[in-house]
Amino acid sequence: MLEARNLTKRYDGANAPALDRLNLTVPDGEVFCLLGPNGAGKTTTVNLFLNFIQPTAGQALVCGIDAAVDPSAARARLAYIPEQVMLYGALSGLENLQYFTEISGAEAPRESLLSLLAAAGLPKDAAQRSVRGYSKGMRQKVGVAIALARRAQALVLDEPTSGLDPLAANEFAALIERLRKEGMAVLMVTHDLFLAKQCGTKIGIMAQGRLASVFGADDVDHLGLERAYLDLFASAAA
Ligand SMILES: Nc1ncnc2c1ncn2[C@@H]1O[C@H](COP(=O)(O)OP(=O)(O)OP(=O)(O)O)[C@@H](O)[C@H]1O
Ligand SMILES: [Mg+2]
Structure with missing residues (x-):
């Protein structure tokens, strides 16, 4: 299980937090796909679970272990696939x-x-x-x-399919599905709405360090997800 509790990160010198009181839970056997524009705080979230960076406030828990308090125990339970392995x-x-x-x-x-x-x-x-x-x-x-x-x-992935051709991305999605069925908790950052819909059991859209919307993957079709994403940022820009 992966859990963020009021997870907050403010980088030195920044005016606004990169991640602002994020709360999310990824139970075993679920895939939470995190979408959002550049700079929304997605990689910051992943890096906090891996304890590559320290939170300003809140907790990133891996199987109940606070990644900032016992990084080696948390990491022992967590695998990571970045964009470039x-x-x-x-x-x-x-x-x-x-x-x-x-x-x-x-x-x-x-x-x-x-x-x-x-x-x-x-x-x-x-x-x-x-x-x-x-x-x-x-x-x-x-x-x-x-x-x-x-x-x-548990597994965290940061844009693992970026640059993969559709066939390779599809094979990758099938692998994630298998890991999910084996009971892993998976948090996957992606810009690919199609992949999120294909792999996710839940889909979250992050904006300015906050989880702006969360969908059950079965409650939204691809078009609906795309519309929600575009509406969110069109209204944010207005
Ligand atoms: N090491 C750092 N020092 C200072 N600011 C940072 C650092 N890393 C990220 N930021 C800032 O934090 C915010 C969130 O960045 P983050 O990398 O988490 O975004 P992201 O959602 O992963 O974006 P992308 O889709 O481009 O990968 C941005 O405003 C970014 O400029
Ligand atoms: Mg990123």
């Missing part, structure tokens, strides 16, 4: 997975890692090729395999 180009997908799994302290037998790469959708012949020659979609799949290997209970 950082991998060692000279190593193969399998070696990268092995390395990142070992440094996280998880068990990493070779056969199980190969099956995780297959489960993440990486073509079999690619697993032992150097990552330097991978496409962006293939790198994201190694990122998913790393998240799977860590057996984390």
Whole structure:
């Protein structure tokens, strides 16, 4: 479970908080998709759950553990997939997975890692090729395999499909769906309304550091979501 309680972040020197008393809960087996314009506070939210930055006020809880109070216990339960998964180009997908799994302290037998790469959708012949020659979609799949290997209970993603072609984005959505069914709590930042509708059980739209609207994914169709998004920012600009 992921939970933000009055989570607030004011960067040094800023007039307005980047994140202003955010409250949200992502129970196990749910995918909360966070939409919103550039600068709305989405990455700030993700970074607070990872304790990459400290909150000004409030709490980011990972399975009930305050990320700012016990960062290593919180991180042990949390996997992270950024827009650009950082991998060692000279190593193969399998070696990268092995390395990142070992440094996280998880068990990493070779056969199980190969099956995780297959489960993440990486073509079999690619697993032992150097990552330097991978496409962006293939790198994201190694990122998913790393998240799977860590057996984390929660997952945060920051624009994981940006730059992926529609087929790769669709495959990625299917992977997220599988993780959800396995009971993970997933918080995914995206600019892709279609992906949010496809993957999300809940969809939130953030504006100026606040959650402006939240929808159940079944309560809104793609067009309705797009209209709500545009209405929100058209009225904000007026
Ligand atoms: N390290 C920082 N120092 C100062 N201000 C920052 C820092 N990081 C972000 N901000 C500011 O905080 C606000 C929220 O930024 P954030 O990166 O969370 O937005 P975002 O919703 O992820 O946007 P995008 O869609 O462009 O990724 C912005 O006004 C941004 O300029
Ligand atoms: Mg961002």
